[in-house]
Amino acid sequence: MARRKRGFTTFNLSFLDIMSCGFGAVVLVFLIIDHSIEVQSRDLNRDLLSEVNLLEEDISTGEAGLVRLRNALSEVDQQMVEAQGRATRVTEDLDEYEALIAALRESVSSSPDVDRLKAEIQALEADVKRLRESAEDTSGSSARSFTGDGNRQYLTGLNLGGRHIVILLDVSSSMLADRLVNIIRLRNMAPAMQRSAEKWSRALNTVDWLTAQLPVGSSYQVITFNTEATFALPDTAGKWLEVANQPQLESVTRALRDILPKGGTSLENAFLALGRLSPAADNIFLITDGLPTQGTAAPRGSTVSGKQRLDLYQQALRRLPRNVPVNVILAPMEGDPMAASAFWQLAQATRGSFMTPSRDWP
Numbered sequence: 001m002a003r004r005k006r007g008f009t010t011f012n013l014s015f016l017d018i019m020s021c022g023f024g025a026v027v028l029v030f031l032i033i034d035h036s037i038e039v040q041s042r043d044l045n046r047d048l049l050s051e052v053n054l055l056e057e058d059i060s061t062g063e064a065g066l067v068r069l070r071n072a073l074s075e076v077d078q079q080m081v082e083a084q085g086r087a088t089r090v091t092e093d094l095d096e097y098e099a100l101i102a103a104l105r106e107s108v109s110s111s112p113d114v115d116r117l118k119a120e121i122q123a124l125e126a127d128v129k130r131l132r133e134s135a136e137d138t139s140g141s142s143a144r145s146f147t148g149d150g151n152r153q154y155l156t157g158l159n160l161g162g163r164h165i166v167i168l169l170d171v172s173s174s175m176l177a178d179r180l181v182n183i184i185r186l187r188n189m190a191p192a193m194q195r196s197a198e199k200w201s202r203a204l205n206t207v208d209w210l211t212a213q214l215p216v217g218s219s220y221q222v223i224t225f226n227t228e229a230t231f232a233l234p235d236t237a238g239k240w241l242e243v244a245n246q247p248q249l250e251s252v253t254r255a256l257r258d259i260l261p262k263g264g265t266s267l268e269n270a271f272l273a274l275g276r277l278s279p280a281a282d283n284i285f286l287i288t289d290g291l292p293t294q295g296t297a298a299p300r301g302s303t304v305s306g307k308q309r310l311d312l313y314q315q316a317l318r319r320l321p322r323n324v325p326v327n328v329i330l331a332p333m334e335g336d337p338m339a340a341s342a343f344w345q346l347a348q349a350t351r352g353s354f355m356t357p358s359r360d361w362p
Contacts, residue, residue: 160213162283164240165220166274167210169256170288172226172265175200178289178333191260199331200261202359203287206329207256210285214243221277222252226263227294229273232256238276267292268312271319284326284352286343290336292316306338313342325352332356 176186176197186194194200207222214220219240222232231237232252241248265288274281291309293299295316299308320326328343340356347354 160210160283161215161218162281163218164277164279164281165214165218165283165285166277166281167207167220167222167285168270168287169203169207169222169224169232170226170265171224171259171261172293173262174265174289174333175203175261175331178331180333180335187262194260195257197261198359199289202331202357204253204256206287206357208253211243211249211253216244218243221281222256223270223273224256224259225266225270225273226261227266227269227298229266229269231273238278240277264293264298265290266294266296266316268295268316268319271316271321272296274321275319280321281324284324285329286326287329287331288343289331289333290339291342306336309336310338310342317346324350326350327352328354330354330356 173187174183176194177183177199186197211220211222220243221236221239221241224230224232232255233241233248241252243249267288274284291306292312293304293309295312304312326346328347330340330343332340344354346352
């Protein structure tokens with residue numbers, strides 16, 4: 001009997017084959033979809049993180065600016081409070097002065113000798129005018145003005161004449177204060193505090209006063225010295241400056257106020273710098289506070305005795321040009337008792353002047 005051939009249908013596949021194919025398709029689709037999402041997610045996260053970082057930087061910058069604005073606002077508020085306090089004081093002073101003026105006017109108007117007082121005032125004004133004209137004829141006019149505290153004027157005895165005038169200004173660290181302990185304390189402070197020291201400010205005001213009294217037709221030069229000697233305006237070294245050139249004179253003043261006093265004192269180097277000027281000086285003003293602490297070179301030891309300082313002073317005098325008046329303005333400091341006597345003898349020998357000004361001069 002012939003064997004019957006079995007027919008093929010789709011249902012002849014085993015159940016496991018069907019499940020395997022289906023699972024494989026699902027896995028394939030899952031892998032494709034998951035990979036695409038991961039790439040997109042990574043790109044998206046990178047962009048978002050960059051934007052977040054930029055926003056955080058902007059926030060940090062804004063917070064720092066807000067802190068600065070708050071600090072500036074606090075400073076402005078404090079300045080406003082101070083200004084209001086000053087305005088209140090000025091208003092009170094103004095009211096007091098107005099009351100005083102009113103009282104004076106009332107007392108003068110009621111005085112029977114008003115006419116006599118007016119005549120005396122006119123006579124005094126005429127005398128003052130005559131004296132001023134006489135002074136201008138004999139000594140010339142000044143190139144700039146300088147008024148001391150309280151509009152006070154002093155008789156100094158200083159001879160401010162000459163055609164070529166030199167101002168030697170001591171800029172050593174001892175010019176910061178009169179006492180050694182204060183000098184050491186100021187040397188450890190900020191540069192602004194050192195430049196505003198009382199003794200140094202008096203020295204700078206002295207230079208301003210001297211330059212304000214110089215005759216307009218003369219020439220001048222300002223030399224600063226500590227361990228070395230330097231011209232106040234380095235680009236004018238060895239040259240004479242015209243007193244009539246007021247902008248240049250103001251430049252010298254500004255340059256001096258930028259100096260920070262430091263180092264020792266070499267009077268010998270200061271006198272040697274005078275030899276760089278041609279023609280030679282015919283009047284010298286020396287502003288210092290004591291005897292030198294070294295010569296042209298630094299001393300061997302860390303301290304200098306009073307006798308050694310006197311010897312250094314005598315050595316420096318050998319460098320001083322002859323037949324030139326030396327006017328000494330001394331601001332004495334403790335620990336140097338022989339300085340006043342030595343510089344007084346120098347002024348007398350050269351026919352100059354010697355003075356130790358008060359704390360409120362000029």
